[in-house]
Amino acid sequence: MRVICCHPAHSFSAGRPLVACLQVFLAMCLSHFLGGCAVLDSAAGVSLYAHPELGDARQLSIAVIPFENFSPTPNAGVIAAQLVSTELYAQGAHTQPNEETVRRLFETDGVELDRAYNRLNLSDIGRRLEVDAIMSGSVPEFSYQHGVRSDPVAGMILVLTRVSDGRILWRGSLSQRGTVVGPGETLVSAAKRVAHRLVAGLLPATAPQTSQ
Numbered sequence: 001m002r003v004i005c006c007h008p009a010h011s012f013s014a015g016r017p018l019v020a021c022l023q024v025f026l027a028m029c030l031s032h033f034l035g036g037c038a039v040l041d042s043a044a045g046v047s048l049y050a051h052p053e054l055g056d057a058r059q060l061s062i063a064v065i066p067f068e069n070f071s072p073t074p075n076a077g078v079i080a081a082q083l084v085s086t087e088l089y090a091q092g093a094h095t096q097p098n099e100e101t102v103r104r105l106f107e108t109d110g111v112e113l114d115r116a117y118n119r120l121n122l123s124d125i126g127r128r129l130e131v132d133a134i135m136s137g138s139v140p141e142f143s144y145q146h147g148v149r150s151d152p153v154a155g156m157i158l159v160l161t162r163v164s165d166g167r168i169l170w171r172g173s174l175s176q177r178g179t180v181v182g183p184g185e186t187l188v189s190a191a192k193r194v195a196h197r198l199v200a201g202l203l204p205a206t207a208p209q210t211s212q
Helices: 018-036 078-089 099-108 122-129 185-202
Strands: 039-043 046-050 061-064 133-146 150-162 169-176
Touching: 046 185, 061 078, 061 122, 078 133, 078 150, 078 185, 099 122, 122 133, 122 150, 133 169, 133 185, 150 185, 169 185
Parallel strands: 061 133
Antiparallel strands: 039 046, 046 169, 133 150, 150 169
16 A cells, blocks of 8 residues: 655645645545555555445446535536546446436535535435435635746545445545646646546546546
């Protein structure tokens, strides 16, 4: 088992929100105690935890709910969840139901998108959506860092929870800074790269090979 927190190439700078650093640290530490034989690893800045009972995530029906937003950008949690859902589908996972069904469930329960998901009962939501697992998460970073140049910075923490017993099967976190060179790199494109790399960590056998 290897534990590597905050890879130097993608460490949090002093100007980034303290909550982002705390969330990644807590995610890694909690993962260490969630299963005695769990796999905890980090490569190229991606921190990953997988419970031994995860198996092939492609065999699970997964509902992606909007992520909790800790960034200064409105609706970043909703946008990030959409990007992750798209990546899951593209890399061979079975995602259901559609976004509108999830949105209606949240509206029925009086829960605002982007907020207070730590108070949700994910197993209850999963049973109502009739899925095997829930992909939840948070967005500590989703903004432009302004300095000599404006660089998009996107960060996500993803958690896959089994509906039947509430066990965390997988957890991943990554924060990346993009470099704006002309019109090519945007905040959304930086977030897409984060989503791609995290989902590739969940579904390594089916992840397409792309240059990052």
